[in-house]
Amino acid sequence: MLIHPTLDQLNQLGLHGMATAFGDIMADAEATSLTHAEWLALLLEREISHRHDRRLAARLRYAKLRHNAAVEDVDYRASRGLDRTLFQKLSAGGWIDAHDNLILCGPTGVGKSWLASALGHRACRDNRSVLYQRVPKLFPELALARADGRHRRLLRNLTSPQLLILDDWGLEPLDAAARHDLLEILEDRYGRRSTIITSQIPVEHWHQLIGDPTYADAILDRLVHNATRIDLAGESLRKKRPLRAQES
Template sequence: MLSHPTLDRLDSLGLAGMAKAFGELAANAEAERLSHAEWLALLLDREWSLRHARKLGARLRFAKLRHQATPEDVDYRSDRKLDRALFLKLLAGQWIADHDNLVICGPTGVGKSWLACALGHKACRDDRSVLYQRLPKLFSSLALARGDGRHARVLAKLGSVQLLILDDWGLEPLDAKARHDLLEILEERYGRRSTIVTSQLPVTAWHDVIADPTYADAILDRLLHNAHRLDLEGHSLRRGKSQPQA
């Protein structure tokens, strides 16, 4: 008799996890052996698990990560010079709390984007806001936003997330508007938020990609001053595989 009104009250309070667990426990004869404290602990644990799963799902949908990459699936055996100790330290997330940046460089196919997404997935698990962007597409989107009045709003979104992943840096030289937009993004984030940049080009070539000495100095100072580095080597991991892996 007690289960029906209790379930109604739990549902009305939005405690779906507790309601489901209560129904399962009430139907289980073995649950009669549990103390009141054990019942409460099980109900609270189920509610917390459900809310955590919902929040993680929402963060992952917002992040729009390019790959379904997780830390557990990272391959440390491939010959690409991945510094395992450093990567495990990055997974711990203190660098994000410290508002540091990360640069991942290496030839095409060695898993730069995949590793960045794995770090992004871990940050989502740690209840941090994450957003993935391919830089060529981002610059095109910002150009369109400038024309329809959304430019300031898009820049504010890019500046506010706790971890911003900028993928495929340096595929082509920047024009004046792209240089300005990138500097605005990094200026807003410097010392306040963390940014991951992936690139096929070594850092020594980035100055030329920016294509303006004054902007290059300003952009690279804000990006590299507090940046960790992962410099990968080796052949493409995509060879003979249907999907990129890391």
């Protein structure tokens, strides 16, 4: 069999998973016992797996999640008020298909960002587009973008992902420009995309945090009324676990 020409042709066609599998199978002493159909099935299986892994890696690079977290690793033993049944339902992603939102509130260290990242990772695995942003950095970046012509493009980038994670909302009040940008983002996403908000500030205080009553009504209407709310409590998990094992 002309092994090297076959490998070259597979790579030229972009069938890199099949090319790798072809070399592995040929190196296996039991390969001679495989039928043509079994050969083909193995090659196709490896190509599909290879393409899935590449797409997932690309989605995760784009998402830029804060934590390398997985829903399978969530600790339900911690005393923080996280309902296992509810969170596992959220992990399935039906709320993203329905274009609903999710609000995670609670004191620092109870795992809000980690849980949001875990849901984002699961969404990437389910072939959904995800983007993570820290709110304290996002609005200053948008303000700078107004001066160099990137503002509209950045807003489009924030409205296009199927799941947008806005982390650490409410650490400081919004100025007029930030209020306007937030409303633009939520207006474009409302009924079309899903958003996760994490915050140390209870939802009841968000109206005051936004500042302008008209903007506050509009923003909260688009964010809260179709959102699942999870209110976490308890001591910081950072005090209880080694650094590499922390949810934050």
